[in-house]
Amino acid sequence: MTPPVCPKAAHAFFASMAFMLAAACGGGSDPQPSTGSSTPPPPTGGGSTDPTWTSGVYAPSSQYVNRCETVRTGVDIEGDPFPDMAGSTLYENFFLRSWTHETYLWNDEVADRDPANYNDPVQYFAQLKTTAQTASGKDKDQFHFSQPTEDFLRERNAAPFASYGAVFFAFSVAPPRDVRVSYTEPGTPASEEIMGQPNLQRGSKILEIDGVDVVNTNTQSEIDALNAALFPENAGEMHTFVVEDPGSAGTRTVMLAAADISPSAVNLTDVIDTGTGKVGYAHITTFSPYDSEQQIADAIAALSADGVSDLVLDLRYNGGGLLAIASQLGFMVAGDAQTNGKTFERLQFNDDAGGVNPVTGETDNSTPFYSATVGFSSLAAGTPLTSLDLSRVFILTTENTCSASESVINALRGVDVEVVLIGEGTCGKPFGFYPESNCGQTYFSIQFQGVNDKDFGDYTDGFIAANSSETYGVRVAGCAIADDYDHDLGDPVEAMLAAALQYRDMGSCPSPSVVAGITTSSVKTAEKPAELTPGLNVMRHNRDMRMPE
Amino acid sequence: MASLHKRGPFALIGALLFAAACQTSPASEAAVLESADTQTMTKVKSVLAGAMNVASVDLGAGDPTESPVISVLPPRPSPYEDRSPAMPVLFDLVVKGNVCYAVRRETGEAYELDGVACRPFRDLP
Numbered sequence: 001m002t003p004p005v006c007p008k009a010a011h012a013f014f015a016s017m018a019f020m021l022a023a024a025c026g027g028g029s030d031p032q033p034s035t036g037s038s039t040p041p042p043p044t045g046g047g048s049t050d051p052t053w054t055s056g057v058y059a060p061s062s063q064y065v066n067r068c069e070t071v072r073t074g075v076d077i078e079g080d081p082f083p084d085m086a087g088s089t090l091y092e093n094f095f096l097r098s099w100t101h102e103t104y105l106w107n108d109e110v111a112d113r114d115p116a117n118y119n120d121p122v123q124y125f126a127q128l129k130t131t132a133q134t135a136s137g138k139d140k141d142q143f144h145f146s147q148p149t150e151d152f153l154r155e156r157n158a159a160p161f162a163s164y165g166a167v168f169f170a171f172s173v174a175p176p177r178d179v180r181v182s183y184t185e186p187g188t189p190a191s192e193e194i195m196g197q198p199n200l201q202r203g204s205k206i207l208e209i210d211g212v213d214v215v216n217t218n219t220q221s222e223i224d225a226l227n228a229a230l231f232p233e234n235a236g237e238m239h240t241f242v243v244e245d246p247g248s249a250g251t252r253t254v255m256l257a258a259a260d261i262s263p264s265a266v267n268l269t270d271v272i273d274t275g276t277g278k279v280g281y282a283h284i285t286t287f288s289p290y291d292s293e294q295q296i297a298d299a300i301a302a303l304s305a306d307g308v309s310d311l312v313l314d315l316r317y318n319g320g321g322l323l324a325i326a327s328q329l330g331f332m333v334a335g336d337a338q339t340n341g342k343t344f345e346r347l348q349f350n351d352d353a354g355g356v357n358p359v360t361g362e363t364d365n366s367t368p369f370y371s372a373t374v375g376f377s378s379l380a381a382g383t384p385l386t387s388l389d390l391s392r393v394f395i396l397t398t399e400n401t402c403s404a405s406e407s408v409i410n411a412l413r414g415v416d417v418e419v420v421l422i423g424e425g426t427c428g429k430p431f432g433f434y435p436e437s438n439c440g441q442t443y444f445s446i447q448f449q450g451v452n453d454k455d456f457g458d459y460t461d462g463f464i465a466a467n468s469s470e471t472y473g474v475r476v477a478g479c480a481i482a483d484d485y486d487h488d489l490g491d492p493v494e495a496m497l498a499a500a501l502q503y504r505d506m507g508s509c510p511s512p513s514v515v516a517g518i519t520t521s522s523v524k525t526a527e528k529p530a531e532l533t534p535g536l537n538v539m540r541h542n543r544d545m546r547m548p549e
Numbered sequence: 550m551a552s553l554h555k556r557g558p559f560a561l562i563g564a565l566l567f568a569a570a571c572q573t574s575p576a577s578e579a580a581v582l583e584s585a586d587t588q589t590m591t592k593v594k595s596v597l598a599g600a601m602n603v604a605s606v607d608l609g610a611g612d613p614t615e616s617p618v619i620s621v622l623p624p625r626p627s628p629y630e631d632r633s634p635a636m637p638v639l640f641d642l643v644v645k646g647n648v649c650y651a652v653r654r655e656t657g658e659a660y661e662l663d664g665v666a667c668r669p670f671r672d673l674p
Contacts, residue, residue: 075604078603078604078624079604080603152627155627156626156627288625288633290609290622319631320631320632321630321631321633322633322635323633367634374637375609375618375636375637375639376609376622377609377610378609378610380611380618381609381611381618403631403632404633405631429631432631432633432634435629
């Protein structure tokens with residue numbers, strides 16, 4: 001059954017209206033002051049009886065929450081008091097067991113292990129997942145992890161951060177290393193031009209930093225130095241890079257000073273006049289920052305004003321973010337006629353949840369195609385969005401096209417917009433979670449799967465182009481094309497964009513010989529984003545959310 | 550209905566104006582803040598933080614002296630939340646008599662904005 005469109009929002013409207021009408025028309029009800037917290041009081045601490053394990057029997061997680069081995073006092077960095085009460089590692093483990101049973105998407109695939117056999121909640125949590133595999137043989141759940149709550153809070157409050165404004169990608173992390181610039185942010189130290197030459201450009205190969213050989217060094221101290229230079233801690237840090245640009249045999253030396261930078265959601269837009277119509281191009285790197293709502297809305301409005309009749313969405317480095325903003329993009333592509341009354345994405349939970357979100361308790365878990373802003377950005381909530389009203393869209397992808405970014409593909413297919421996929425297979429993450437903090441550790445456990453208006457959401461091996469040589473994945477019309485580091489993004493001869501334009505003109509993909517004609521050293525099938533050392537991801541700006549295996 | 554909710558704030562404003570028109574007793578009606586100075590906004594944020602059960606809140610951009618809706622932003626997604634259903638929480642500003650309220654749209658709960666001056670939205674030029 002197709003869920004109703006945004007009943008949550010409708011309820012919200014009616015809730016307010018009911019209140020207003022009653023007050024205005026003699027209904028006799030004054031505004032009802034809230035009693036404040038609807039959260040039940042925490043259980044009293046200091047229980048004298050430790051919980052005991054009975055296989056298959058789960059007490060509510062609320063019985064164990066915040067009963068900590070080590071009790072924190074005071075407030076966290078957001079000013080909220082720590083909720084900790086005296087408890088134990090056993091209580092923490094029992095909380096994880098019950099919480100997993102209540103909320104984990106595949107809760108019936110988790111072996112029930114005695115919490116008393118584990119003396120570390122993090123280790124116990126690591127066991128609380130399915131061990132099933134996808135059709136391709138990869139783990140069904142590659143996303144299960146935890147981190148200290150202190151880090152979790154610091155990371156989500158840490159924007160902007162020190163950076164050069166360049167996104168790096170390591171094709172090889174072992175000697176001989178191959179670290180390239182994927183793209184740069186406009187108006188940053190990386191993109192600053194010195195005598196007409198940007199400091200860094202797409203495809204620039206990093207050969208040396210501060211005298212350390214990036215390609216060949218094998219000492220830990222030098223690798224640490226490289227990581228420190230690639231990911232500066234503080235604005236103002238200065239480092240010297242030796243780079244080799246694509247198509248150049250020579251090298252350049254550039255000095256870069258880190259600055260506090262908030263990455264833009266829209267890196268580039270352009271209009272390509274093909275002679276058979278104007279094609280809009282938009283490189284959208286994320287749906288996470290709140291101002292991405294306005295940035296994307298402005299970008300599409302500008303393309304609409306330019307009269308584009310087709311659109312190439314470059315999501316090759318877009319790792320996802322806020323579903324609502326992804327949904328707005330879906331609306332702006334397809335328009336009201338194709339999306340009115342349709343669901344962008346509906347969240348599905350474990351079978352025991354009975355259709356109720358086991359985390360929030362909400363019964364409506366559908367994200368509509370939002371046709372207006374929702375209040376994230378400086379555009380007032382309810383500001384109508386411009387739509388291109390397209391029946392077809394070209395989407396450029398790589399393995400870094402992930403999660404909410406894949407939702408755009410899936411949702412548009414769900415309302416019969418033709419999605420032409422140009423590039424590499426996407427990452428295959430139709431899942432999401434609500435981070436849960438308990439006793440100083442924040443746990444990420446898959447709790448929902450997103451499905452489109454046709455109730456489809458099984459793309460755990462990603463979306464792949466129709467002519468892909470990959471065995472697994474959901475095949476979509478389009479062309480398998482490797483990422484082309486020889487050309488700038490948005491350049492009509494860049495391999496993916498060129499393939500999109502050809503497919504638009506002729507309905508065919510470039511022949512393998514044409515693709516092979518691109519400098520092979522700059523055309524790589526992207527490997528899994530890699531780390532020079534564990535903990536420092538080269539793809540800092542566009543993370544692959546899967547954890548290292 | 551879909552078009553109504555998609556244009557929620559505008560539809561709401563219409564309903565509020567209607568409500569104001571048919572009042573028979575001191576009525577609630579859509580309002581805006583008299584001022585958005587630091588002192589006022591500190592009070593407003595304090596009330597809304599209480600409504601959200603958190604120590605502090607960030608408000609979405611927008612001028613509450615011009616718009617009868619205030620949005621409370623959810624916590625920023627952490628770097629690993631790549632499919633976040635988080636949404637702003639909308640509060641409608643309402644005045645009844647001389648008392649200003651923030652009404653949580655999704656629940657209808659009203660929170661008095663003690664010491665904050667409002668004026669009817671309809672009085673805006």
